[in-house]
Amino acid sequence: MWTTIECAGHPRDMGLAQGAAAGAAIRQEVAAAGLSTQRSRVPSLRALGVGPIRGHGAGREFFRHFPHQSERLEGLARSAGVPVDSLLDLHLRIRAGGSVGGLLSRRAALRARATGGRGELKRALLERSLPLPIDGESGFILRESRPAVGFCSIEIGLPWLVSAVAGVNEGGLAVMAGPLLWGTPGREGWPPSLLLVQECLQRFEDLKGALDWCCKRPVEGEQSFVLADATGAVATVIARGRSRRAQAGEGELYIEGGEPAESEPAGKPGPTRDDSVDRVWLDPTARRLKLDAAGVAIEVGLSAEGRIRRA
Structure with missing residues (x-):
């Protein structure tokens, strides 16, 4: 069963709302990763960006270059009752x-x-398969983000994740992230490339600004992104380590990748070819998100004023 979470206000408030709604799932994920779930009860005057993880390497760059998502992460950790460092x-x-x-x-x-095109209304539709969780994993959630500053959006994410995996905003921009491929382990380097999804949804209404932002932000990862806006324009951003390459798209685009589930037999088609897999569709022109989960269709839209419309 899918969980729907509403987050509104300043970044920390949005994190508090998500943590309150998904606290049990967040604590489960933190514990499964072997990280501490015990939050200190002693008040601290230490700055939020100071600590063994927050003050060095990729953690420091996370808090330096992504302040909104950092504040959201702090609220998420506080409301879920886990240490900020564990969630980071x-x-x-x-x-x-x-x-x-x-x-x-x-x-x-x-x-x-x-x-469309050539006199007809040009329109772009994005689709992503959503792999099903295995035992002990938290599944995807549907989230509504209404920030005090920036564009409202409807998104697919995970209970413990500050960034969306896919979403569409009230300005008519849709963004989808592909699977994270093999990258650099450890705590050094730059923040994860996945943060670009939330940055684009909150800040931009067209491809031009979003693509420029994606190519310049200090992130790293092995990942592909597909973006589209209300004009029908489509583009991809390919992240390779710390470098990124943006490319305009035409016609139909198909990208498949990622690791097979442990339960998937070798040599058999992956879950993306199974009609029973969950899927999400984004329509930036209509500002709509459609979700097909376990045979149940959920459709949510945004008005030009950011109001949620449910089908």
């Missing part, structure tokens, strides 16, 4: 991909289709 460590670990990335590295397919 969980975010940094996914850069390694493979089994460490869990659902974020599991095999999935992304598809973009552009229709």
Whole structure:
């Protein structure tokens, strides 16, 4: 069964709301990763960006270059009752991909289709398969983000994750992230490339600004992104380590990658070819997200004023 979470206000408030709604799942993920779930009860005057993880390497760059998502992470950790460092460590670990990335590295397919043109209304539709969780994993959630500053959006994410995996905003921009492939483990380097999804959804309404932002932010990872806006334009961003390459797309685009689930037999088609897998569709022109989960269809839209419309 899918969980729907509403987050509104300033970044910390949005994190508090998500942590309150998904606290049990967050604590389960932190414990499964072998990280501390015990939050100190002693008040601290230490700055939020200071500590063994927050003050060095990729953790320091996370707090330096992504302040909104950092504040959201702090609220998320506080409300879920786990240490900020544990939740931050969980975010940094996914850069390694493979089994460490869990659902974020599991095999999935992304598809973009552009229709219309030559006098007709041009329209782009994005589709992503959503791998099903295995025992002990938290599944994807549906999240509504209404920030005090920036664009409202409807998104697919994970209970413990500050960034969305896919979403569409009220300005007419849609973004999907592909699976995280094998990358650099450890705590050094730059923050995970997945953070770009939330940055684009909150800040931009068209491809031009989003692509420029994606190519310049200090992130790293082995990952592909597909973006589209309300004009019907489509583009991809390919992240390779710390470098990124943006490319405009036309017609139909298909990307598939990621690790097979442990339960998937060798040599058999992956879950992306199974009709029973969950899927999400994004329509940036209509500002709509459609989710097909276990045979149940959920459709949510945004008005030009950011109001949620449910089908």
